[in-house]
Amino acid sequence: IQLTQSPSSLSASVGDSVTITCRASQGISSQLAWYQQKAGKAPKLLIYAAVTLQSGVPSRFSGSGSDTDFTLTISSLQPEDFATYCCQQFNSFPLTFGGGTMVQIK
Amino acid sequence: HVQLQESGPGLVKPSETLSLTCTVSGGSISDYFWSWIRQPPGKGLEWIGYIYYRGDTKYNPSLKSRVSMSTDTSKNQFSLNLISVTAADTAVYFCVRGSGWFDPWGPGTLVTVSS
Numbered sequence: 001i002q003l004t005q006s007p008s009s010l011s012a013s014v015g016d017s018v019t020i021t022c023r024a025s026q027g028i029s030s031q032l033a034w035y036q037q038k039a040g041k042a043p044k045l046l047i048y049a050a051v052t053l054q055s056g057v058p059s060r061f062s063g064s065g066s067d068t069d070f071t072l073t074i075s076s077l078q079p080e081d082f083a084t085y086c087c088q089q090f091n092s093f094p095l096t097f098g099g100g101t102m103v104q105i106k
Numbered sequence: 107h108v109q110l111q112e113s114g115p116g117l118v119k120p121s122e123t124l125s126l127t128c129t130v131s132g133g134s135i136s137d138y139f140w141s142w143i144r145q146p147p148g149k150g151l152e153w154i155g156y157i158y159y160r161g162d163t164k165y166n167p168s169l170k171s172r173v174s175m176s177t178d179t180s181k182n183q184f185s186l187n188l189i190s191v192t193a194a195d196t197a198v199y200f201c202v203r204g205s206g207w208f209d210p211w212g213p214g215t216l217v218t219v220s221s
Contacts, residue, residue, distance in 0.1 A: 031206070033206075033207035033208070035208075041213070042200055042211035042212065042213055042214050043151070043200075043208075043211060044211070045207060045208060045209035045210075048206075048207040048209075049207075054209065086150065086151065088151070088207065088208075090205075090206035090207055093164060093166075094153055094166040094167060094168070095141075095153040095166075095206075096153065097150055097151040097152070097153070098150070099150050100150055
């Protein structure tokens with residue numbers, strides 16, 4: 001299953017709301033996770049099962065969608081949120097990741 | 107809380123075997139699935155495969171002919187072997203907990219394939 005993220009990069013300011021889209025090449029129900037990755041670091045799980053916030057993740061992060069179309073929204077961008085975000089499906093093997101969306105400071 | 111740490115050679119020669127170990131601390135490897143994921147420099151993430159603590163495995167078909175994984179419950183470790191490596195196997199290798207979504211992650215270790 002291929003996951004296509006858009007945009008591949010975006011520029012935003014602190015306080016902005018941003019939305020990242022992940023589209024699956026076939027239906028995956030709600031079996032999607034979102035990760036945040038900062039340069040030189042391991043990815044960090046943000047959301048699983050499309051909408052469930054991982055413990056300890058700020059509530060400004062939210063996920064929505066099902067079947068083939070999913071979104072990650074950051075409601076009020078904070079300085080520590082500038083990073084790359086990627087989606088991952090766990091509906092079928094092999095497990096696959098999207099190409100990533102880099103969120104940069106405007 | 108559970109922490110993972112990868113260990114192994116940072117440089118492997120072409121055609122040789124890449125071997126990495128992940129040590130789990132703060133919790134037992136029992137009752138969980140454990141995966142390996144890699145990320146070539148500047149590229150996206152690729153799931154390599156998972157192993158259940160009892161030894162059941164599932165591998166990415168793209169690597170299946172070259173990959174093997176194992177566990178050592180006495181040491182709370184699991185391992186990855188990748189044979190016949192080429193430059194295309196140069197990547198940061200992460201060990202992670204899970205077979206669906208992944209959490210937590212080890213910090214990753216860069217393995218370079220070069221003569």
